[in-house]
Amino acid sequence: MVLGGIKFMSTKNEQTSTAAADLAQQPILRAQGVWRSFQMGDSELQVLRDCNLQVRQGEFIAIEGRSGSGKSTLLHILGALDVADQGSVFFQGQDYTRRPLRYGRVRSWLTGRLALRLWVLMLLAAPVLVLVWYIRRNMQLHDQFFAIAAIVSSSILVLLSLLHFIPRLWDWWASAPEERRAARMRNEDFGFVFQFYHLLPELDVLENVLLPSMIQFSWLKYQARRKDLRRQAKTVLTELGLGHRLGHKPQQLSGGERQRVAIARALMNNPRVLFADEPTGNLDFETGRQIMTVLEKLHQQRKQTIIMVTHDRALARTADRVLVLEEGRLRTVQQS
Amino acid sequence: MYKLHLILKYLRKRRIAWVSLAAVMLCTTMVLVVISVMGGWLRMFRSSFQGLSGEVIVSARHPSGFPYYQEMADRIEKLPGVGTGKVVPVIRTFGLINIGNLAGNAVQVFGYPLDQIGNVNKFPESLWRQYQRYDEALHRGTATHLERVALGLLPQTDDNNRLIWTEGQPDADPTPLSEAEKQILREKIQAGKRAPSFNKPLATEQYRLALKTMNPRAPQAFLNSAADWQGMIAGVGVIEIDRDRWGAMTGRQQFKYELPVKLTVLGIDPVGTGIDVSNKSERSYWIVDDSHTGVWQYDSESVYVPFDVLQRDLKMNSEVLADQSGSTPARTSELHVGIDPKVDMDQVRDQVEKIVSEVYVEHGVLSSAVPRVQTWKQTQAMFLGAVEKETALVMFLFSLISVVAVFLIFCIFYMIVVEKTRDIGIIKSVGATSNGVMGIFVGYGLTIGIVGSLAGLAVAYVLVRYINEIHAWLGAALNIEIWNPRVYAFDKIPNEMDPLTVVVIVVIAIVASTLGAVIPAIRAGNLNPIQALRHE
Numbered sequence: 068m069v070l071g072g073i074k075f076m077s078t079k080n081e082q083t084s085t086a087a088a089d090l091a092q093q094p095i096l097r098a099q100g101v102w103r104s105f106q107m108g109d110s111e112l113q114v115l116r117d118c119n120l121q122v123r124q125g126e127f128i129a130i131e132g133r134s135g136s137g138k139s140t141l142l143h144i145l146g147a148l149d150v151a152d153q154g155s156v157f158f159q160g161q162d163y164t165r166r167p168l169r170y171g172r173v174r175s176w177l178t179g180r181l182a183l184r185l186w187v188l189m190l191l192a193a194p195v196l197v198l199v200w201y202i203r204r205n206m207q208l209h210d211q212f213f214a215i216a217a218i219v220s221s222s223i224l225v226l227l228s229l230l231h232f233i234p235r236l237w238d239w240w241a242s243a244p245e246e247r248r249a250a251r252m253r254n255e256d257f258g259f260v261f262q263f264y265h266l267l268p269e270l271d272v273l274e275n276v277l278l279p280s281m282i283q284f285s286w287l288k289y290q291a292r293r294k295d296l297r298r299q300a301k302t303v304l305t306e307l308g309l310g311h312r313l314g315h316k317p318q319q320l321s322g323g324e325r326q327r328v329a330i331a332r333a334l335m336n337n338p339r340v341l342f343a344d345e346p347t348g349n350l351d352f353e354t355g356r357q358i359m360t361v362l363e364k365l366h367q368q369r370k371q372t373i374i375m376v377t378h379d380r381a382l383a384r385t386a387d388r389v390l391v392l393e394e395g396r397l398r399t400v401q402q403s
Numbered sequence: 404m405y406k407l408h409l410i411l412k413y414l415r416k417r418r419i420a421w422v423s424l425a426a427v428m429l430c431t432t433m434v435l436v437v438i439s440v441m442g443g444w445l446r447m448f449r450s451s452f453q454g455l456s457g458e459v460i461v462s463a464r465h466p467s468g469f470p471y472y473q474e475m476a477d478r479i480e481k482l483p484g485v486g487t488g489k490v491v492p493v494i495r496t497f498g499l500i501n502i503g504n505l506a507g508n509a510v511q512v513f514g515y516p517l518d519q520i521g522n523v524n525k526f527p528e529s530l531w532r533q534y535q536r537y538d539e540a541l542h543r544g545t546a547t548h549l550e551r552v553a554l555g556l557l558p559q560t561d562d563n564n565r566l567i568w569t570e571g572q573p574d575a576d577p578t579p580l581s582e583a584e585k586q587i588l589r590e591k592i593q594a595g596k597r598a599p600s601f602n603k604p605l606a607t608e609q610y611r612l613a614l615k616t617m618n619p620r621a622p623q624a625f626l627n628s629a630a631d632w633q634g635m636i637a638g639v640g641v642i643e644i645d646r647d648r649w650g651a652m653t654g655r656q657q658f659k660y661e662l663p664v665k666l667t668v669l670g671i672d673p674v675g676t677g678i679d680v681s682n683k684s685e686r687s688y689w690i691v692d693d694s695h696t697g698v699w700q701y702d703s704e705s706v707y708v709p710f711d712v713l714q715r716d717l718k719m720n721s722e723v724l725a726d727q728s729g730s731t732p733a734r735t736s737e738l739h740v741g742i743d744p745k746v747d748m749d750q751v752r753d754q755v756e757k758i759v760s761e762v763y764v765e766h767g768v769l770s771s772a773v774p775r776v777q778t779w780k781q782t783q784a785m786f787l788g789a790v791e792k793e794t795a796l797v798m799f800l801f802s803l804i805s806v807v808a809v810f811l812i813f814c815i816f817y818m819i820v821v822e823k824t825r826d827i828g829i830i831k832s833v834g835a836t837s838n839g840v841m842g843i844f845v846g847y848g849l850t851i852g853i854v855g856s857l858a859g860l861a862v863a864y865v866l867v868r869y870i871n872e873i874h875a876w877l878g879a880a881l882n883i884e885i886w887n888p889r890v891y892a893f894d895k896i897p898n899e900m901d902p903l904t905v906v907v908i909v910v911i912a913i914v915a916s917t918l919g920a921v922i923p924a925i926r927a928g929n930l931n932p933i934q935a936l937r938h939e
Contacts, residue, residue, distance in 0.1 A: 148832060148932050239837075247836055254834020265829045265936060269412045281405035282834045289404040332833065 094121040101154035116395035125370035129386035136392045138376040146257050146342045147249040165245045189224040258333030262345035264325040266317040273313040276300040279336045303331045323354035343375040410846045423812045424855045430808040431859025431912045437801050439867045441794040443897020451698045452783045457523035457739030459752050461774045467671040468734035469774045471762050478758045484746030491519045492735035494713050503662030511705045514713030517599050523741035527599040529694040534595035541588045545577040556584050601634030613661040634691035640703030664688045670718040684716035748778050812919030820923040828935025841928030848920025856912035870896045
């Protein structure tokens with residue numbers, strides 16, 4: 068494996084070299100009193116309770132915990148993929164907490180069984196009644212029943228539609244700036260490595276790695292940088308030992324190779340923080356070890372900030388700091 | 404960038420999307436073909452009916468016609484937008500025809516002053532011998548030796564002054580027409596358009612010979628009378644000239660122009676109310692030309708004879724009264740008024756109506772008998788209205804079917820979104836916004852709309868352009884006739900596309916397929932990335 072001497076481009080890291088000293092003191096990522104619950108049928112499952120976390124620049128943190136303890140949920144909230152019920156998250160001192168949709172509650176009774184039935188009924192009845200009324204009118208059969216029925220059913224349909232769409236439109240409108248900011252952070256500042264690799268099956272290896280850059284740049288800007296970006300992606304893939312697999316589809320690769328493609332994709336936009344959600348969970352021991360070697364090298368040679376979630380205590384020990392998530396709360400483990 | 408990239412990838416890799424593409428294509432083709440054919444049919448109706456008569460028509464309320472038409476014509480000619488020679492009297496009646504004892508039929512008889520009729524309608528352009536055959540040859544640009552003889556580009560008689568028989572003779576291959584020949588053809592076309600005539604094409608001796616061949620025991624006096632017989636123009640259907648399955652005109656044999664025709668019309672007494680059977684008039688004619696207007700109802704049952712001859716036969720001419728106290732006025736059944744296209748037709752109609760009433764008042768005729776004054780649209784309102792309604796109905800029905808395509812796209816896209824849920828999560832996790840994801844699917848629908856409707860347009864163009872050939876081929880292969888000229892009035896299916904209609908339909912198809920993709924796209928955009936990533 069060609070893993071030695073990983074030299075990734077790290078322009079962002081160099082840009083801030085003057086303030087690096089200050090930043091080193093300041094946490095790059097901070098979570099404060101984060102709460103998160105999930106609705107499971109009629110009961111509510113409280114997953115995170117007042118979680119607090121500080122991650123410094125260049126730190127390798129492992130969050131350990133049993134399955135279903137909420138590790139991934141915390142990672143998703145930190146990675147701007149999910150929203151906390153309460154509490155705040157800060158990246159380089161800036162609050163990027165997203166609030167749950169304000170009018171989300173309106174959904175519950177509008178998409179309830181009764182409302183849904185009424186809606187479908189009106190959707191079918193209104194046009195028919197309008198048509199019957201129109202035909203009867205043209206045949207000079209003036210009949211108030213159909214006129215009134217058509218008006219009433221159409222009005223109910225319009226009212227239901229308004230009640231359904233206005234809160235959604237409002238939510239969409241109000242949350243758009245926050246959503247855009249979160250998306251930009253996921254694209255430029257964060258990188259994700261998932262347990263199940265999550266590569267797009269239609270794209271080949273190179274295209275999968277280039278996806279974050281395609282999202283980052285408009286068509287014109289991408290075309291202007293195309294050669295550089297492709298070269299960069301090829302370098303990353305070659306460094307990860309996948310230089311000969313550029314044109315292959317994900318389904319033609321082994322599990323370890325797929326995970327390395329996922330790592331290459333996560334590194335493509337030089338993220339400040341790399342989130343790894345059970346990166347070896349789907350791999351055999353040997354391949355898992357290779358992936359861990361890649362992450363360790365990234366951390367050691369590039370000073371890449373890594374937050375890894377795992378249920379494997381042995382893997383967690385490779386990190387600088389190990390945190391355990393138990394009953395929704397984070398606890399630091401003293402490393403021996 | 405990623406949107407375009409993914410749209411193109413999905414379009415290539417997701418074959419299910421091709422089903423929606425095919426649906427858009429088929430619907431566009433269907434609507435375009437239907438609208439082009441029905442719209443073309445309506446256009447053909449309009450132009451053909453307009454070509455059959457003047458823009459404004461004064462018509463009698465009963466079969467005996469109306470008097471003082473010459474006075475009316477003189478005054479109408481002075482109206483702005485009309486002009487000298489633009490008011491032409493036409494007699495329309497019914498008669499029985501016997502063509503060389505081969506075919507007998509009831510026909511509609513038109514009395515046309517042929518030298519003027521070109522001023523108000525396009526009748527001269529429907530004549531085969533005097534116009535169409537020259538026009539066709541000029542358009543074709545080539546002619547064989549015998550075609551040149553028939554067209555009069557080469558001498559039509561041999562050294563012994565006998566007419567050269569051109570039908571069924573061995574012929575040379577066609578050669579291009581020279582510039583001089585084209586010039587001759589152009590002159591003949593102009594002459595045919597300007598001054599068509601009922602002149603007989605053959606020599607008197609030839610007609611005598613034809614009569615003698617048919618009836619060897621005919622008395623000499625009868626044979627001699629053949630020279631005095633008038634010329635008649637027959638609608639193509641009357642003398643069994645028809646289109647074959649391949650759309651070519653067949654049955655235009657030379658002998659049809661050498662058949663004696665007996666036309667029987669019934670004279671109508673202006674004073675009486677009924678048709679006087681004892682007043683019948685029989686007259687022999689020679690067929691001198693055939694008329695192909697394109698409107699089956701006219702072509703299949705109309706013959707055209709000189710106006711003055713028919714007027715005399717129907718006793719509609721001016722006659723001195725028995726007590727020598729004066730004369731009865733000449734009558735006609737219609738006056739056709741040709742007007743300048745820039746002038747408002749309805750306004751002229753009103754003015755003509757006023758003139759007609761004035762003339763009647765001046766002569767002290769009963770006002771109840773005042774002829775009807777209508778524009779050509781009013782006279783054909785029943786036909787045009789029916790076709791317009793039918794076109795609208797068919798368009799409505801096919802549009803309704805096209806809505807199905809929108810639902811199909813909706814279902815397919817919904818399926819794609821469900822299938823691609825995890826991919827949507829992946830795209831969002833690497834930085835795509837909800838709007839971006841929505842954009843992928845809306846763009847996908849838009850692309851399918853554009854590609855599908857343009858492919859549909861291409862197919863529709865080929866279908867409409869070659870619809871007559873396809874119809875002929877279907878007729879030959881399956882032995883069916885869909886477009887019956889007796890039903891649809893025209894012997895050719897309209898094969899033109901209106902550019903504006905095409906643009907409107909293509910745009911509607913694109914918008915509709917985009918709309919079908921909008922709801923699935925909104926769903927895709929609203930997907931929570933975490934739930935999407937966990938989707939199995």
